[in-house]
Amino acid sequence: MNMDYHAAREAWLDQRHRWLMFGVIVAGGSALVDVWPVMRIWGPAFAVVAGALDLTFDLSTRSRKHADLRRRYAEINSEATAGQKNLVHLQSKMDVLSGEEEPPYHALLALSAMRAQTMTYGKITDPCRPSFPYRFFAHVIRFDGRDFNESTDDNSDADRSGQA
Template identity: 30%
Template sequence: MDEETGAAAPDTPAEPAASGHARKPAGGEAAKAVEALRFDLLRCALYHDMRQRRLLGIHRALLFLTVLLGSGAVAAFGAMLPIVGQLAGAAVAAVSAAQLVWDFAVRARDHEDLRRRFYNLLSDLEKGAEVTAITAEMGQLFADEPPMVDATNRKAHDRAGQALFGDDFVRADGSHGGHGGPRSR
């Protein structure tokens, strides 16, 4: 339960009935469960979209630096000033090693795949698929996720809340709505 409002927390699963099966939410509870699931799916999709764009940007910048620093113009300039050639060679090695070790392009593709899969689940939810089935598939996707970047997750939370609820949501920083908070846009 949310201590401030007394409402059930959106991540709270349905309580098991005496028979051992999860009870189906009734009426308003079902709508709240769908709304909470819709929010989580959109937040996850937006998170992976932001991570993909960030990692692709890093990959492209490092690729640009590798090509630029390894170019003939830098080599010719390095012939006149040997220290420049040595620094350029060291920079190419460092940038190439960073690309090889952290593999930003592959990580971006992983986030692209996860984004697509979360949007597919959101589409299935909108088509009327069972909340329990979507929740189960979402749990499987969580197992495939890399470690979460908290700042990006907070941004995704705020963007999903703004998209679905307008000014009527609690931002990741605890403020309400789309204006007035320290991170309002």
């Protein structure tokens, strides 16, 4: 599940970085070419804003960090599978690695857990899947305090406590 989460974050951040850099190049180049007269004004402005966003949020470095975390989780997984080390040692490596992570994007984490369950058990008839707005903003907003393992039914609290 962790590897899936970090792969999704890496891909999303890398894709946004590439699109922003594409926008910077096109908008910056449009300032020099008189293809669209309006781009002489808006092209440089867009190039500055897109470049500033990319530098401010450091998308490429964050993407590489998620790639590194995914690789390190895969190494621990392979050590556990090969039986090279005892589980206490591997758990301590997991704890160290978990301490290096940034706070999670909870909707994305729920989607990764759902994909892991589907890969392990096959198609799940009643998945705990976040609704569309949470999936749409899964990489942008952390949604702290939201438990995506809850049912979307209004009576979910009553059902869990045994009340009807």
